[in-house]
Every structure is written in structure tokens, then in C-alpha cells.
Amino acid sequence: MTKLFTTLFALAVSLATAAAHSQDIQGDVKAGASKNAMCIGCHGIKGYQASFPEVYKVPMISGQSAKYLTAALHAYKKGERKHPTMRGIADSLNDQDIADLSAYYSVHGVAEGAAPADRTVKQPSAAVTALLNKANCASCHGADFSKPIDPSYPKLGGQHADYLFVALKAYKVENNPKVGRNNAIMAGMAKQYSNAELKLLANYLASVDGDLKVVPQSKFR
Template identity: 65%
Template sequence: MSKQTIATAALALALAAGVSCVRAQDNPAGDAANGQKKAAMCIGCHGIPGYRASFPEIHQVPMISGQGAKYIASALTAYKKGERKHPTMRGIAGSLSDQDIADVAAFYASHQRPTAAAAAPAPSAAVAELLKKGNCASCHGEGLNKPIDASYPKLAGQHADYLYVALKSYKTENNPNVGRGNAIMGGMAKPFTNAELKSLADYIGSLPSDLQVVPNAKFR
């Protein structure tokens, strides 16, 4: 091996190591125990079974216990940056450091439960066509419960009314308080009517799921 080849290989390794270090700093490891201590602002909504929000319309707040840590961190970061427009969530996320976000995400991701193998209900012919059109499983995985990338959410079993609101938000433009700036999901949601999105949300919400609400001890 020539000296030039060795030098090139060494430089490549050094650059790769540098990139790895930057990524590690940008994405700190989360600590679930610390996250439990930092989740005080979360439990008032996400720790009460059946709790409903009234903005931008009445809907159950999403279940986040059992979601992947990388997705929860991604969502909180999007609220913090204003890519997801929601005044309350932006205020909460904006008060969190990157380490806080990682810790809270690890805490909610740690709420795993053994799930019995349950058969998914068969979609109607109309919903089957909508699922095919949206190709939801290509990102959200088998049963819409096994995302192909950890930064994507589990959808199966999520509250249908929340899913409907979330899907509509990807269609919303030029609203300072409502909307989500995800180009991929925007492109997926916009071809559907709101009635079609509701049908999709109702079906997805009926699927077997890892998601749950873990009540905080204060509210039990």
C-alpha cells in the first residue's frame, strides 16, 4: 500500500470519527431515570387516561408511552424549532435542552408492555384503497407498528381523533399556530380529502398497538 493511499485512508477515518463525534453531541444519549424527573410538564396531559385537548379542536392527546425514543426526540425538537406549530407544545419544548429532550424521550420509550398477538381488523375495501394510495406501511412498517426508521412514529392504536387532527395539520399552510412543516408527510396528506383522512385515522386507531397511557402516580 502506497504512502498516499495510507494517508488518504487515515484522513477518511479521521473525518468519519469527527462526524461521529458531532452526531453524538447533536444527539445525546437519554437517561430514563432522569427523564422521569423532568417529565412534570408532560404528565398533566399525557399521564391522564382520556385527557382531551381543545386546540385546534377537541381531541385526545396522543399516547406517547411506548413510542420510540428517537421519534419522541424528533417531535419535541420539531416543536422547539417551530416546524410543528402548536403554541403550548412549542412553549414546553422550547424550555427543554437537547439533553432534557433525550431524557424525556428515553423515559416514555421505556414504558414497554408485553402485547398479546392480536389479529388486526380487516379494512373495508375503501380503506384498503386509501392505505394503498398512501403507502403508509412503507415508512411505518408492519401493522403500522414497526417503523422502518426509529425517527418515524408508531401509528397503530393511536387515538383516532388525534391522528385525524395530526394528518390534517400536514395540509395546513400559512397559519402561525397550526401546521407541520414535514414535506414528505405534507405530500402524502394533501391528496386526501378530510373525510378520507378521517377514515384512515379511524382504521389505524383500531389496530393492535404498543402505545399506551401510563398514569402518573399523582393521578391514579
């Protein structure tokens, strides 16, 4: 029993150390610009749609938080987010690659020295307000849905509605090898809603001005 405990303890320490190490790695924007060949074929085309496992516009990632992008890529790599294509791409990246790409996309399309946008949040309908309040969405993602309280949480304002709907639904899925997201907090939130309600939320969030954008690539390489 002591030997088993020692082994498990050593494994836990090893995993914790690895996780801490991956979070401590500093991303390099210039390095990320040279590593994005696998990204631009989907995320660098306006209106580009994924066709598997569902049809929806791929998410806008330019202007997204670096820490969120890092967390998302690691989740795909670990299988916590089930998407065959993204799992394959994430598996091909080491921790430094992920940090570099995340740093690059966090400033991609952002004018150097530009002041933060001064936005007025579009007021939701009474029905959408009730849905937002039900899970207190703004408490994590910010009152304007572009300034989350933790940079590892995504900016949502202006993101594609069909992507947001698919992403929110994914937190409700269980025991599916190709679809689903394992996040206890978001699963608890998403399961409070019907799919019709999630679509209303997604449509509203997409209508809010935000930092996210698609920056078309001048060439593919």
C-alpha cells in the same frame, strides 16, 4: 462574494454539527422520570383532551419510539410543528432533557423482559385498503403500523383517532401561525386525501392493536 460564501458555509457546518450532536446524545430513563412534570398533566390522564387549537385527545406517548419523540420535540422547538403549548414546553427543554424524556416514555409502561406482542392486524375495509395503498402507508409505518422502518417515524397502531385526524390535517395547512406541520414528505402524502378520507384512515389506525398507552400517574408533582 467569497466572504459571503465562507460565512454561509461556516453556518451550514455549524448547524449540521449541532444537529448531529443532538442526535448523538444518549437519553437516560431514570433522569427522564424526574423531568416529566410538564408531561403528566396531559399525557398521564386517560381521555384527556386538548382544547386549543382544536379539541382532541392528546396523543398516547408511552411506548412510542424514543427517536420519534426526540424528533417531534425538536420539531416543536424549531416551529416546524406549530402548536403554541407544545412549542412553549419544547423551548424549555435542552437537548439532554429531550433525550431523557424520550428514553423514559419509550419504555414507560413496558414490562421489563416482556416479549414483543404477537398481533394479528385487523383487516381494513376495501375502501380503507385503497386509501392505505394510495400513499403506501405501510411502507414507512410497518405492516402492523407499530414497527416503522425507521425509529424516527411514529408508531400509529392504536393511537387516538381524533388526534391522528388532526395531525394528518395539519400537514395540509399552510401559512397558519398556530396550526400546521412542516414535513415535505408527509405534506405530499396528506394532500392526496380529502379530510373525510383522512378521518377514515385515522379511525382504522386507531382500531389496530399497538404498543401505545396512557399510564396514569400515581400523583402529580
